[in-house]
Amino acid sequence: GAGVSQSPRYKVAKRGQDVALRCDPISGHVSLFWYQQALGQGPEFLTYFQNEAQLDKSGLPSDRFFAERPEGSVSTLKIQRTQQEDSAVYLCASSLQYEQYFGPGTRLTVT
Amino acid sequence: RKEVEQDPGPFNVPEGATVAFNCTYSNSASQSFFWYRQDCRKEPKLLMSVYSSGNEDGRFTAQLNRASQYISLLIRDSKLSDSATYLCVVNSLSDYKLSFGAGTTVTVRA
Numbered sequence: 001g002a003g004v005s006q007s008p009r010y011k012v013a014k015r016g017q018d019v020a021l022r023c024d025p026i027s028g029h030v031s032l033f034w035y036q037q038a039l040g041q042g043p044e045f046l047t048y049f050q051n052e053a054q055l056d057k058s059g060l061p062s063d064r065f066f067a068e069r070p071e072g073s074v075s076t077l078k079i080q081r082t083q084q085e086d087s088a089v090y091l092c093a094s095s096l097q098y099e100q101y102f103g104p105g106t107r108l109t110v111t
Numbered sequence: 112r113k114e115v116e117q118d119p120g121p122f123n124v125p126e127g128a129t130v131a132f133n134c135t136y137s138n139s140a141s142q143s144f145f146w147y148r149q150d151c152r153k154e155p156k157l158l159m160s161v162y163s164s165g166n167e168d169g170r171f172t173a174q175l176n177r178a179s180q181y182i183s184l185l186i187r188d189s190k191l192s193d194s195a196t197y198l199c200v201v202n203s204l205s206d207y208k209l210s211f212g213a214g215t216t217v218t219v220r221a
Contacts (some may be wrong), residue, residue, distance in 0.1 A: 031207065042198050042211030043155065056208070085172070091154060097145070100209060102154035 004103035006092050012109045013082045020073050021077045021106045025094030032075050033100060034067055036093040041084065049075060082110045114138055117199050117212035118129050124189055124219055131185040132215045134199030141210075144175055147198040149214065156196055158184075189219045 005024045013019050025032050031050055035043035036059075045059040051072035058066070064083075079086055087110045091111040093100040117134040124130045136144075142214075144161035159166065161173040161182055172185040186193055196214040 033207075033209075040119075040213065042200075042213045043209075044211070045208045048207055059208075099157055102156070104154050 004092055004094050004101055006090075006106050008101040008106060009104060010107050010109075011082055012111060015083060016081050018078065018080045019082055019106070019108065021079075021090050023075045023077070023092030023094075023103060025073065025075070025092070026096075026101055027073075029094035029096050029101075031095045031100075032069060032076070033093040033095075034077050035093065036061075037089040037091055037105070038039075046077070046090075079108075082108075084110050086109075086110050112137060112213075114210040115145075115199050115201055115212035117215050118171075119213060119215060121216040121218055124217070126189060126191060126219055126221055127196070128189050128194050128218075128219075129185065130189055130217055131183060132197070132217075133181050133183045134212050135179075135181045136199075136201045136210075137180070138201070138203065138210075139180065140199040140203045141180075142203050143201065144182050145200040145209075146171075146173060146182075147200055149196045149198055154213075158197070183199075186217070189217075191219050191221060193217060194219045 007022045034046040037043040047067045048056040049069045064080045066078045089105040091105045092103045127201045146158040147155040148158045149155045159168045165174045170187045174183045199212040
């Protein structure tokens with residue numbers, strides 16, 4: 001069956017550009033998570049949605065980061081005025097109960 | 112201090128060997144424990160949950176020591192396909208957030 005998909009898989013942005021990263025969760029999964037994984041590190045929690053409600057955004061590094069899931073399915077993570085320190089893999093995960101299923105990630109490189 | 116600490120390795124072992132490594136966690140309220148596997152440039156995938164009594168899944172054995180707040184993973188009869196980064200993951204029952212360690216890299220050589 002279809003897993004979590006993310007697009008684009010790779011994104012190169014010039015410093016100061018805005019980017020939008022998309023996540024298509026597994027159909028029917030209520031919970032959706034965004035993580036940021038820097039090179040050589042484990043994923044770090046960014047934000048959590050239950051259906052369309054963003055219940056926790058405590059992990060977002062700054063107000064340049066914004067996430068939405070307006071219809072409780074597809075989610076978009078937007079980063080405004082990208083900085084070099086935003087370079088990382090952005091992982092989306094969805095779950096029905098406890099196990100989180102990860103998408104392949106979007107590798108963002110800010111030059 | 113990070114919530115989950117792991118020895119980054121790498122552990123380089125020959126095929127057929129046994130390899131074991133630990134992680135420690137700082138939050139004594141943590142209730143759920145997992146090992147995830149991450150291949151190079153791929154997403155993390157759940158390898159196994161870790162239960163208080165310890166559990167085995169084929170060649171993989173996980174142990175939890177709540178008193179010392181550490182979790183271990185042992186791989187027996189290692190295969191080339193076991194080469195990966197193993198992420199130690201914890202969370203508390205009231206917290207949906209997963210806290211990941213930085214991972215332990217295992218390389219199995221022929």
